Amino acid sequence: MGSAFDRLHETTTDQRDYDPMNPPTAHIVFPVITLTISAVIALYGWRRSRAVAIVAVTWAVVSLFTSRIPFFQEPDKWSEGDVLGFMAFGGLVMTPVVLGFVALWRSSTFQDFMEDTPSWVLTVTQTYRLTGAGFLLLYLEGSLPAEIGVVNGTLDIIVGVTAIPVAWTLARGFSWSRNLAIAWSLVGIFDLACAFTVVTLSLFGLIELVPAPSRMGLFPLSIVSIYQVSTAIFIHIYLFRRLLRSESTSPGRSNDEEMA
Numbered sequence: 686m687g688s689a690f691d692r693l694h695e696t697t698t699d700q701r702d703y704d705p706m707n708p709p710t711a712h713i714v715f716p717v718i719t720l721t722i723s724a725v726i727a728l729y730g731w732r733r734s735r736a737v738a739i740v741a742v743t744w745a746v747v748s749l750f751t752s753r754i755p756f757f758q759e760p761d762k763w764s765e766g767d768v769l770g771f772m773a774f775g776g777l778v779m780t781p782v783v784l785g786f787v788a789l790w791r792s793s794t795f796q797d798f799m800e801d802t803p804s805w806v807l808t809v810t811q812t813y814r815l816t817g818a819g820f821l822l823l824y825l826e827g828s829l830p831a832e833i834g835v836v837n838g839t840l841d842i843i844v845g846v847t848a849i850p851v852a853w854t855l856a857r858g859f860s861w862s863r864n865l866a867i868a869w870s871l872v873g874i875f876d877l878a879c880a881f882t883v884v885t886l887s888l889f890g891l892i893e894l895v896p897a898p899s900r901m902g903l904f905p906l907s908i909v910s911i912y913q914v915s916t917a918i919f920i921h922i923y924l925f926r927r928l929l930r931s932e933s934t935s936p937g938r939s940n941d942e943e944m945a
Contacts, residue, residue, distance in 0.1 A: 714819075715905040719745050719912045722813050729806070734798040744781055748912035751777055753904050760903055761828070761896030763888055771888055774902045775881075778915050785919045799923065804931075805855040807924045808866060811848040811873060811917060816909070817841020823900075830894040832883050833901070840876035844869070863928055870925045877918055 723745030727738035756770035757763070788795045817838045824834025851869045854862035884901055886892045900906055 712905050715816075715908045716749055718813065718816055719748060719908050722810075722913065722916065726810075730798060733801060734794055736794055737798050745912055748908060752908035752911050754907075755904075756902035756907065757899040759897075760900045763897050763899055767888060767899065770902060771885075774907070774910070778910050779918075781915045782918045782922075786922075789923070803856070804866065804924060804927060805852040807920050808852040808855060808869070809848055810920060812845050813913060814841040814848070814873070814876075814917065815845035816913070817845065823906075828896065828900060830887075830896060830898055832892075832894055833880060833898045836883075837876060837880045840872065840879070844873045844876060863931065867925065867928050870921050870928065873917065873921045874925065877914055877921070880914075 723741045726741040730738040730741065754773075756774040757767045758770075789799060790796075817840070820829060820834045820838030820841065823829040824831055824838065828834075847869060851862075851866050855866055880901075883892070883894070884898050887894045887897055888899075901910060
């Protein structure tokens, strides 16, 4: 990927014998974050739509179980048969996104729930992207390549840190807040697309990464992709479409363009 990344890789080569994902804390932190996200969504949606609240918690529980499936065989290199695991893994990540938009199209209950949710609320949900700091730590421990640990870890932190300020501008309804939120959402989408692209190119041998990002499909990092990434994809795309179609960024259904 370039000499700069090569130099970064050299500084952590001697640390790769240590596996930071083995300690019990890593196997607790990521599931707890996932359950916390689903609990917040459920609490917010309980009085608005109990069906949405129940689905949010149910998908989190399902994600916790499916994330225990070893989609790849080795934590730091690709093996024969990983292509099938990649297809299954990608399918799990994208399934809730597709189902979410199908529900948005077919279910008036879910459509009303999303339309009644202010843009600033959707934006502030992405504060959980601060968990990208864990990617940076894994890079420093030699468990993720810089192209994932540094690039996506940094982008995640940027999106998470700026989520609240961007949400605040949307709530205040400044004339420029809509364009700011669109730019912010594009950064969030780029972050997610970049990670997927890097893993894909690495798997098919188009770029060489050391270590290979196969750990992304192994527990506990797999829970990040299966639940947190899929949630972020849906929210970013929905919010981006709403902002493009809206004429005002004031909070509330009456000020947000309806998803016809």
